[in-house]
Amino acid sequence: MSTISRDEVARVAGLARIDLTSDELDRLAGELDVIVQSVARISEVATADVPATSHPLPMFNVFRADVPEPSLPVADVLAGAPASEEGRFMVPQILEED
Amino acid sequence: MSAESTDLTRLSAATLADKLTAGEVSSDEVTRAHLDRIAAVDPAVHAFLHICGRRALATARDVDARRAAGEELHPLAGVPIAVKDIIVTKGVPTTAGSRILEGWVPPYDATLVSKIKAARLPILGKTNMDEFAMGSSTEHSAFGPTHNPWDLDRIPGGSGGGSAAAVASYQAPLAIGTDTGGSIRQPGAVTGTVGVKPTYGSVSRYGLIALASSLDQAGPVTRTVLDSALLHELIGGHDPHDSTSIPEPLPPLVAAARQGALGDLTGVRVGVVTELNGDGYSDGVRARFSESLTLLQQAGAEIVEVSCPHFTYALGAYYLILPAEASSNLAKFDGMRFGLRVTPDGGDGLAATAERVMSATRGAGFGPEVKRRIILGTYALSAGYYDAYYGSAQKVRTLIQRDFAAAFEKADVLVSPTAPTTAFKLGEKLDDPLAMYLNDVATIPANLAGVPGMSVPNGLSDDGLPVGFQILAPAKADDRLYRVGAALEALLETRWGGPLLERAPELATAANSPVEATR
Amino acid sequence: MSISTHGPIDLIDYDEAVARFDPVFGIEVHVELGTKTKMFDSAPQVFGAEPNTAVSPTSLGLPGALPVVNGTAVEYAIRIGLALNCTIAETCRFARKNYFYPDVPKNFQTSQFDEPIAFDGYLDVELEDGTIFRVEIERAHMEEDAGKNTHVGGATGRIQGAEYSLVDYNRAGIPLVEIVTRPIEGGGARTPEIARAYVRSLRDIFRALEVSEARMERGNVRADVNLSLRATPESPLGTRSETKNVNSFRSVERAIRFEVSRQAALLAAGGVVVQETRHWHEDTGTTTAGRIKSDADDYRYFPEPDLLPIAPSREWVEEIRAGLPEMPVARRNRLQGDWAFADAEMRDVVNAGALDLIEATVAAGASPASARKWWMGELARVVKTTDGELEDLPITPVQVADLQGLVDSGALNDKLAKQVLEGVLAGEGSPQEVVTARGLGVVSDDGALLAAIDEALAAQPDVAEKIRGGKIAAVGSVVGGVMKATRGQADAGRVRALILEKLGVEG
Structure with missing residues (x-):
């Protein structure tokens, strides 16, 4: 397993949208390295013939009927918003389109 | 504080329920007594982040009025309860122990809160926790740590240290916790209380702020096994709002607890997990564990040794699955729709770009442990690493399930010490995340496999601090926990001449604060 | 990650471009399903509602809220899959596509990733001259729509220069099915026409299946168009551009024509095509560069732990197949x-x-x-x-x-x-x-007409005589006078009959 560089932590922090200080970057690079090294030993037993489990209990086809329920009141919807205008959430300018 | 008030806070929920039903006490008296107790001791313990005095008393008076009118009520109606601050409560601030949610007031109730309200239990307040339930000490709360009532210089366990400490210090007879890797059971062990992680899907997760969706489970935190059964039956059952909720009804839990309390375990096979009882467990923990086994044996249980070889990989799998799921679950905390918004350059947040505001908000709003795990989880899911980390961890999960399946062929329940040591000192392991993570080594396998687990206090270690005994059962067989747990509790209390908590030191009480105080 | 400026773009004439290069295209069509509720929660799906009045804790992505799959949406997705001759998966799952964007309330989109509900299909598309062209379908998968941003301030409604945005989550969580084609080869010069006909056929199918109103102007159906050029049909596939949100049949055709011309100019000049998303501009009929594929495309997909796998029983699938309407x-x-x-x-x-x-x-x-x-x-x-x-x-x-x-x-x-x-x-x-x-009705009141006829006959006494004398064709001149007088509001046939009657002549 490769070690985690400071640059790698910075890249991942960008993906995770978290501003990190220079000190945090230094510290996390070291800590993550130790953690990843210690958890990586799971690959010893995670061989190709073992199926993955993503749910603790095997269940399928849990569906909901297509029956509408009333919306949350718009006042409740916007009550927690840092900013709102005309019934909508006000957010800073978006520079990148997806 | 009156003598009577003190007495009321010492009673179990089951006893309070009986007295309320019999009309010996009113819910108003009971609730007031607990609010008084909170005012007296919580300045030192700091179990609560928010106290709902007025609302709790309103519920209490309503219960009393209904009871006076002859209305048939839920058996626990009027018995106060505390709720971990990771559960959303309509109209009551919910922070999950994080700055990023400071001031947020949810517009809806979690399903289990709806059930508590429908049964009319006064909610005393919201309890402290490690930020977003990431931690084993409650030191990672953004609002300051909770202190262990047995020794205020020590941690109360985590992440649900607030709920455990509130119950241990008689501030509430009942509390709700959540357990992703041991956050109910480990605090139970180090505070001398009972904690149950139900079968995954047994209690609705709707309204539980998700840490790791495939591991999280809410459950009871109480002083007695019977109280846990009563609360578990109240909050459990199918919920159409949670896709992972089990459609079948719960097995009878209260009945199992009552049966267990008779102390007869004839025919019950108790499996001791070899991998959860060796290096790393302190001498005191191991001594109490083997004494408890002897008691179970004397009660008729058959003790068998079982091996779960892949449990040694559980910690590694857990610390990949949890951060990965958490990194995605916590993405919504971005300062756009609710909670904290931080602008890189100050001002109203509209001068900068959304991307920069998100990053600044998350940088300032999350504490170090949350950042650590989000970064780790993002890394484990990112291109090129998925198979090696997240994918492998999901495979280990399969292996652990197989270990459980094989072990439950040989035993009806599995047992181990709940935590490897007693409560450590505040700050002792704060700078060593790996050492902190090792606290959960015995509790994590149950979360990975979705099976239920309970921690029952089983004595004091050499340092005079409580330790816990973990019982694990197959999925959907939570009743077995209650039978064995109640039996062990009864046998131990007979031996001790009373509950373990009676040996905890009395807390100094603060000058009386107003009942309705909130913070 | 950058947004290029809208500089002038070199183009090659379309006919020349397709003579020199072989175009290969692909289309991703998103259709909003016309269910009553959203994909993962019971918030109502209403078009044109006031902002944020059709939302629930789940569609707002509030802490603690959880998704539950809309069974009707799954049935609609299966209908679409069957109509497109796809295999319906024995078991499939939802995954989380993680990316931060303010109109995505959870900052991940719940979508099917490596396990779509339907795959390996085709659609025979009829072109204007009746030619049938087979479009191969790679997959059709379920996902949820995002909310809507309105950009305020700065240049009119454009993202660039906006001072802030307003977000409405009514659309967030509306069920979508995304239909992805395999690379479509062999279209040659007719590539734009094939693309248009394909999207139109899909639209017709959605309506026939009653899974969506499929109204293009409401954004019920949205297309992303991929295009690449290669030297000859034997050459390896070239680098493609992905033009987003091309939302009318005509635009699909125009956008492809434009991209063919643009990419041909680049390649002909010895340049390279950059793999990027491009934005379609309806007004100018051009595309401009958007995001270049980058680190931000590391979506960290993983199976959605809040949802369980979907395993449509074969009985259910056959029941749906049997109930499919006429195509x-x-x-x-x-x-x-x-x-x-x-x-x-x-x-x-x-x-x-x-x-x-x-x-x-x-x-x-x-x-x-x-x-x-x-x-x-x-x-x-x-x-x-x-x-x-x-x-x-x-x-x-x-x-x-x-x-x-x-x-x-x-x-x-x-x-x-x-x-x-x-x-x-x-x-x-x-x-x-x-x-x-x-007041446009034909004048059918005979009294009014007779008065007009008297006037017309009086004005042309000689003509009346001619008619009486058997020159019936001359009646047209009197009819014309009457029609003029009634400003065309008379029934000419009736007028003719009345004139002849008045003059005592057999028609």
């Missing part, structure tokens, strides 16, 4: 027989998007020929001037049938009927209301 091609053939339209007429009707409209007009009482006459004649001319679609005209099939009914009953002549049509299109009301308001 558009079969329906078209049936209607052509019923209406007795010639092949060319039928093709024109289909290409003009008039099939449903004519069917509804016939259902409302008009003859097939008259319904076709209106929609393919006067109304088609109106549409040509507005660059819109027939279905978007402010007139309903029932109104067209009513208009024809007025003609058939003699209340209107053709000339007047066209004026009434103008009135209806101008929003003056139903045909009858326009007739009344504009």
